[in-house]
Amino acid sequence: MAKNKTTQTEVDVIDFINAYVDNDQKKAESFKLIELMKEWSRFEPKMWGPTIIGFGSYHYKYKSGHEGDAPLLAFSPRKAQFSLYIYSKTEQSDALLKDFGKFKMGKACIYIKKLADIDLSILEKLCTTTIAYLNEHHECACRN
Template sequence: MAKNKTTETEINVIDFINSYVNNDQKKKDSFRLIELMKEWTGFEPKMWGPTIIGFGSYHYKYKSGHEGDAPIIGFSPRKAEFSLYVFNPTEDNKHLLDDFGKFKMGKSCLYIKKLSDINTSTLEKLCKTTIVYINEHHECACKEK
């Protein structure tokens, strides 16, 4: 079976942002996202793969037998836009996107240009419903919180 590319690394998050992000507003937004996600999860930020900043972790296992670990929530300050890994769509939380702000939906993430384009209280609700979902459906470090 193929090895997961996105695993937790020892790279320093602050060093990553300072060396990878070349836009002052994106740097400021990255540090603000770290503050918020750390507060909402109770976990310190860790690097996952080369560009994802994640908070906490959980273990997943698919019916196919593929399994691995992933951050509970996280983001990546990609060159064009932020990728936010904060949303597991369910019938109970899809309505939150109505008040989220300016974003695009990806397969497993939400894309935003800058933090001021979105409603951060809605982001908090999305993150917290995702934490609850992962806690209920996976082996999760969030159960210890």
């Protein structure tokens, strides 16, 4: 079975941001997202793979037998936009997206250009809704 590409690493999150993010606004917003996601998840930020900053973890197992661990909440300050890994496909999350602001939806993430494009109170609700969903449906560090 294939090995998961995105696993937790020992790379320092602050060092990563300072080395990887070359735009001052994106750097400041990265630190703001860390502050917010740390507060909402109650977990310290950790690097997952080379460019994802994650908070907490949960264990998933697909019907195919493939299983692994992933962060409860995460983001990546990619060059063009932020990738937010905060979404669980639920009616509540879909309803929240209607008033979220300016974003694009990918398969497993939400893309935003800058924090000013979105409603941070809805970001919080999306994050806490996702944590609740993961807690209910997976083995989750959020239970401890």
